[in-house]
Amino acid sequence: MTTPKITARNVSVYYGATRAIDDVSIDVTQDEVVAFIGPSGCGKSTFLRTLNRMNDTVPSARVEGEIYLDGEDIYAPSMDVVQLRARVGMVFQKPNPFPKSIYENVAYGPRIHGLTHAKGELDDIVEGSLRRAGLWDEVKDRLTDSGTALSGGQQQRLCIARAIAVDPEVILMDEPCSALDPIATAKIEELIHELKGRYAIVIVTHNMQQAARVSQRTAFFHLGHLVEFGATSDIFTNPRAERTKDYITGRYG
């Protein structure tokens, strides 16, 4: 087995005094897609957000345990959060393009991280990212239009283009299709297939079929616990835990 890209060891997350994640250990390798499933409120988003330290923006949140990116402790005091988030990109549940032009949305990350030195270089990054996000053909003639003027599915692909423009190593996706129709969802899933291998991808989803379609491994969370983590095919055909079985057969959730 390859060395893991991300390793989480005994991670617990608290909001004030309440524990939202309890002692979770997980690892994600470079060339796979991992899906997080579980009933609403079980802590999937909370755990996902610990992986790029987005929980730092919630004043009451506190993280215990260790998380390593390429063997480097991301909660170590020496860790540069800005660098970390450039390496671990994130796509949110609701598409959240900036109220800027399509071009500027994608150029945002390269600009703030000073990735380019010439305008031509930036143009190339923007085009490449939009191409990889499968959006280039739809927007190439209207790059100066506002990103918020796109359809929901296009906006979400724009957000993915924005995330990959800084060439991250990992992409975290929190229910990226829950605000989209089936066609837009199919496009995003196709996109995930294409991005796989190049980026390690962690995706939270409520859609069992989606998890089965896009991921190689699946983690089932329940009430802050990691109940089961294994190959997606095993989880869906042959779950070990009773609770997993109840959930995927639709007994609750």
Add this chain to the structure above:
Amino acid sequence: MSGLSLVILVIGLALIGWLAGRMRAAAFRRGSTRRFSSQPVHHGWFVALWTVGPPLVFLAIWALTSPALVTDAVLANPAASQLPPPGFDRASILSEARSLAQGRSYGAFHELARTLAPVYAAAQSRFDWIASGIALLLAFAGGAFTFTRVGPGFAARTQVERVVMILLLTASLIAILTTMGIVASLLWEAGRFFRIVPAWEFLFGTHWSPQVISARDPGASLGAVPLFWGTFFIGAVIAMVVAIPFGLMSAIYLTQYARASTRRWIKPTLEMLAGVPTVVYGYFAALTVAPAVRQLGVSIGIADASSESALAAGLVMGIMIIPFVSSMADDSLSAVPAAMRDGSLAMGATSSETIRKVLVPAALPGVVGGVLLAVSRAIGETMIVVMAASGVATLTANPFASTTTVTKQIVDLLTGEAEFDSAKTLAAFALGLTLFVITLLLNIVALTVVKRYREAYE
């Protein structure tokens, strides 16, 4: 009958109506198993409202018309034939007589007023009795009529609802009607001014010295451009140079950096500043800031630095506006969805990059709207400039020179004795109208911008 006893009587009638309506409604409900649309108390209120309402409306109309009726009655008296022809003297004798009759004054300047006073008193009391009679009659009629309608099938509840609605509507109309009245009088007086001075001379003339108005060409010294410039310079330039950066920065601090506990006391404190009476800012400007600004001007080599400089008034006005700009910017920044901020942070942007590149641009339309509202406030602000700005109109961009504003000139024109229809006093109304139109336009633009912006994030 005195006004007070009349009111007590009407309220008494209403109370009786309330009780009677209730009792009657309760009586037909007793023993019935039907469901009624209205409770007895609704019937009670229905009767009571109809007892109070009609006399109230009548008295309101009466209060407007009766003085004219009383005066007509007095004029019909033979003693009034000695009055001088209509004009200033006649009006002053009549008003003296009225004061005597109402016991508001005891000595009279005109002999005739003393003769007319009893006539006045008699007419007044006659009309008062008539009014009281009609009011009571209306109260009784309203109450009695509605009392007869109390019955099982009568939807008193919806009727009461309608009356409440009408009451609320009236309350909101009163403010609107009053404003319209003010605007109408402003238009009227300004119209008289523009009959003496052509509008273009007033709007585009660059010489303003109302102290010396030539009778032949009053427009020559009533060119308001220096005032418009001064108003713009103090309210929209100097004040905003102070208010925009400080207001915006405090809003950014409060929404993005301050912890909830800090925000909890800083925000109310800032808002409290908005409640400081402007006259306090006025003497702060005149007594503290103006001398300091003059000192500063002299020390940097501006020999004619004025102690009534535009800079002093503008600075203090800017400080006064800070809380206003801050709270508008605060609202706009808070309205930017948190997802926008998270999106930027997740890209690896720092807080200040996120603020500069995402939040402020996203909130900009709202902030611009807020600034326009602040400008409209600043140019209408009076007390600070009355106390700290100069009365001399000069057309200059030197912030240390003395400058005047529209509001300051309106005050100067209307205080001090002058006949009420000279070009000089009428000019105040023309200035007022211009100021009103400008602030109105600013407000409309600002509110549209803010509204568009709010919709964008809903």
